[in-house]
Amino acid sequence: MDRAEVMDRVVKILTPWVKDEAALAKVSMETNILEDLKVNSARLVDVVIAFEDDFDIEIADEDVDKVNTVGDAVNLIAGKL
Amino acid sequence: MGQDVASNEAPLSGPEVGPEAVIRSAERSDPDMVRGHARQRLVSMIAGPIWVGASVLVMRFWFRYRIADVRRVRATYRRIRAESKGPLLVCANHLTMVDSFLIAWALGSGFYWLTHPDELPWNTPERTNFGRTRFQRLLIFIAKCIPITRGGAREDVGDVLERVKYLVARGETACIFPEAGRSRTGRVEETAAAWGVGRIVGAVPGCRVLCVYQRGRRQATWGDWPEPGDTVDVSLACIEPKSDVRGVRRSRDLAQQIVRQLMRMEEEYCDARK
Numbered sequence: 001m002d003r004a005e006v007m008d009r010v011v012k013i014l015t016p017w018v019k020d021e022a023a024l025a026k027v028s029m030e031t032n033i034l035e036d037l038k039v040n041s042a043r044l045v046d047v048v049i050a051f052e053d054d055f056d057i058e059i060a061d062e063d064v065d066k067v068n069t070v071g072d073a074v075n076l077i078a079g080k081l
Numbered sequence: 082m083g084q085d086v087a088s089n090e091a092p093l094s095g096p097e098v099g100p101e102a103v104i105r106s107a108e109r110s111d112p113d114m115v116r117g118h119a120r121q122r123l124v125s126m127i128a129g130p131i132w133v134g135a136s137v138l139v140m141r142f143w144f145r146y147r148i149a150d151v152r153r154v155r156a157t158y159r160r161i162r163a164e165s166k167g168p169l170l171v172c173a174n175h176l177t178m179v180d181s182f183l184i185a186w187a188l189g190s191g192f193y194w195l196t197h198p199d200e201l202p203w204n205t206p207e208r209t210n211f212g213r214t215r216f217q218r219l220l221i222f223i224a225k226c227i228p229i230t231r232g233g234a235r236e237d238v239g240d241v242l243e244r245v246k247y248l249v250a251r252g253e254t255a256c257i258f259p260e261a262g263r264s265r266t267g268r269v270e271e272t273a274a275a276w277g278v279g280r281i282v283g284a285v286p287g288c289r290v291l292c293v294y295q296r297g298r299r300q301a302t303w304g305d306w307p308e309p310g311d312t313v314d315v316s317l318a319c320i321e322p323k324s325d326v327r328g329v330r331r332s333r334d335l336a337q338q339i340v341r342q343l344m345r346m347e348e349e350y351c352d353a354r355k
Contacts, residue, residue, distance in 0.1 A: 059329050064329060
């Protein structure tokens with residue numbers, strides 16, 4: 001699976017938690033998940049679990065500390081596929 | 082209002098490593114954090130007679146708060162403490178900005194905290210509420226606080242969690258609000274469970290959780306502080322959350338167990354007040 005495909009799936013998974021639809025419309029690898037998309041930080045865990053389920057991977061707590069942008073999430077997931 | 086005490090005496094389930102491994106790992110990976118923690122601990126301890134004394138005086142005589150059946154609450158806390166020398170994390174419902182002070186005051190007298198300084202819980206206040214001015218930052222440094230920016234950069238949040246893991250493993254105590262912020266509904270909500278608390282509990286082998294449900298009798302919903310003159314009811318329950326799943330899912334599972342315990346305590350509180 002290439003990164004563009006991972007990116008598409010990541011954005012699709014993120015969509016239900018996004019509070020800023022306008023930011024979602026122009027999402028890029030640099031888009032910050034919490035600050036730009038306004039995903040509730042307490043719900044980030046649900047997003048990560050959705051990543052685990054969708055991509056059939058396991059993500060450690062410490063890995064999540066490195067995820068600030070959509071690109072960080074894509075790179076983390078791509079590295080585990 | 083009495084204190085409902087439930088103690089889940091689950092035996093330690095044979096962790097492969099003890100809390101010492103968490104301490105050693107922190108000492109190896111982040112010696113600056115370890116030194117910084119030792120420095121703040123020492124300053125807080127030395128300044129304890131001033132800030133602990135002042136906090137108690139303000140709560141008692143300025144705000145005129147009262148903890149219902151305080152002797153029983155403190156005796157229960159001391160019994161729970163005596164049951165095990167293992168790591169203990171305090172987790173409470175969150176309604177006002179002075180909850181941490183009220184909880185500490187409920188669990189022990191000023192004199193108790195001066196003679197048991199490492200049991201006095203560290204706190205993780207929201208930086209935007211408590212760390213705005215230099216004076217505020219000095220105060221929270223002295224008063225055993227590790228400010229956190231909720232929703233901030235994940236690495237910064239991770240650093241705070243690492244420090245709390247370290248100090249809890251050392252046998253010190255921290256007070257964490259599993260709902261992350263003050264409950265906007267005035268009730269404990271399972272959906273509000275932040276996973277950071279589960280991450281701490283999951284990382285420190287044998288970590289028990291002292292669940293504290295506290296509420297002023299005139300506290301209808303969340304606010305900055307309880308009404309002056311209010312009486313605060315406090316109940317305690319000690320649990321040892323366990324989970325068979327792994328990774329982030331495990332942290333969420335552990336956090337949810339704590340929040341569900343707080344929800345049960347809230348139900349008991351509401352039933353008793355009917």
